[in-house]
Amino acid sequence: MKVLIVEDDGDKLRRLYTVLIRSGVKEEDISDVRCSHQARSNLRTIHYDLLLLDLNIPRRLDEAPRSGEGAALLEEISERGKYQKPRAVIGVTAYDGELKSAQPIFNAGLVPIFLYESESDGWEAPLQRWLEYNIATQVIEPSVSSGEYLVDVAIITALERPELSAILDLDWDWKEQNFLDDDTSYFLGQAKRQDGGRIVAASSPFVGMPAASILATKMIARFKPRFLIHAGIAAAVRGQAEIGDVLVADPSWDWGSGKFAIDADKIVFYAAPYQILLREELRGKIRRLASDEERLAKIRSAWKGQRPASVLSVRLGPMASGASVLADGVTKERIRDQHRKLLGIEMETYGVMAAAEFSSKPRPMAISLKSACDFADGQKNDEFQAYAAFTSARVVEILVESYL
Structure with a gap:
């Protein structure tokens, strides 16, 4: 200035x-x-x-x-x-x-x-x-x-509980910050590392891509973060990940992008998504983090409540975002047709990634780390939502303090 x-x-x-x-x-x-x-x-x-x-x-x-x-x-x-x-x-x-x-x-x-x-x-x-x-x-x-960043990391979640509350449980000396021109409550923190990285976190007022994209845009404009992290919970594809695993979107896209047409007297959906890839710098960091089995095991053992039998993993792969909660098992198979290696399905990641991709400069590097809480296959329940929010937050902590 x-x-x-x-x-x-x-x-x-x-x-x-x-x-x-x-x-x-x-x-x-x-x-x-x-x-x-x-x-x-x-x-x-x-x-x-x-x-x-x-x-x-x-x-x-x-x-x-x-x-x-x-x-x-x-x-x-x-x-x-x-x-x-x-x-x-x-x-x-x-x-x-x-x-x-x-x-x-x-x-x-x-x-x-x-x-x-x-x-x-x-x-x-x-x-x-x-x-x-x-x-x-x-x-x-x-x-x-001059292309200056004002904070090191901005963290977005779709829900205040259990997602944002899990982030605020991290030992980063959080202080609430409110602005006269904005109804969103932001939380400013400091990472526990030598250079004391500056962190800001907030949750959307509603689930879904529009709310997440708007919040991401506001945070990019106001705080100009170097990294933008989307944390929280998602649905995994059975066989590709286990409950509690942290799914890192690469690429992400809107599974509802395309057109409906009539073909042989049947309504047919032709998918035409634009896919956003994870930046190569972040991809390498995630691979190194995923190989740190000892620290991931410590996260799993630190959870005091009910946890799944599987070990905790970080998995990098395709993640589809859409406007609807899936609990029928059928729609998921249609989405898998868009990418045979589909890892997970949720409702916000693509909106956050797009906000970063098309923001004004200085643009943040965006990444989504969302833990699997169910399989979106008709057996959906809330049993492991808190555990998934916990594992997502703790992996965010390791990423910020050791890799970013």
Whole structure:
């Protein structure tokens, strides 16, 4: 993000730089000028994400500071079309009287004013909180053009329970984060590894591809994750995986994509799916993780409830997504006709993968790790949903902390 500071006091300017950098702004993205004339010149040609404006500044470099000059500059920027209007403005002043007289002008544009105190640092924390909040909510735009990621991993689940709750059981120091412009509750965490990877997790309001795709799109836009992980539960194809096995989609597709037609007086469905492959970098990591039998066995033994007799495995293979819950056994066979090595069937993966595939830059690398809780063959039950959510979450933990 690009920041312009309009400030003529050297010590105050230095301290504003410090607060900005602590809030996540890069020093090379910060510019400063000492008078309103220089500010006008910059604002005619350069678009800034944030303007930090002293209220008591000189009009020109060879003049003394003027009371109200900062407020006058803000009014001029707001009313005249010749200026590149910043996305956000903050007023800063060392004079209480100046703050009170400028308050109506700043309030009219919903612009905050902070009272600077040279003998105290009490003003720094409120300013830093404002900056961090508004950068996170993109009131202030992060450095999108430089292709920067804001978090390391974003995790999406379709259900709050048992899927998201299993993720939040991981020891990642979760803190809930809510935004005024968004009804979704996000959870921010820190991975237990040397570089302390930043994690964000959330669940969709409903099951299905539309809700998952919308949530993925929101999280990509807001948090710009390096990796996007879809975790949770799925149905396995009997003979291809066991209950609790973690199924990694490669490729994924919408099994309902195609057309219905009449052929010999019969309704026939011609499938025409677009398949999204797992990135090769991730495919290699999953293969190494799948060979780590000791750690997978520890996950299985850590579960305190009922568990299946089979050992825990991580399986890489084709995963089909669709809008319907399958419990008839017949539809599954039709889907198997679309890929003879079909590993599993669920309702969201393709939507999440597509959101990442077609997002704006910087694009995350997406992966789906969903554990089998049934076989979608008419014998569907909820007996192993909690176990499957647990194994999915714990494999996500290993992937994030040891491989990503």
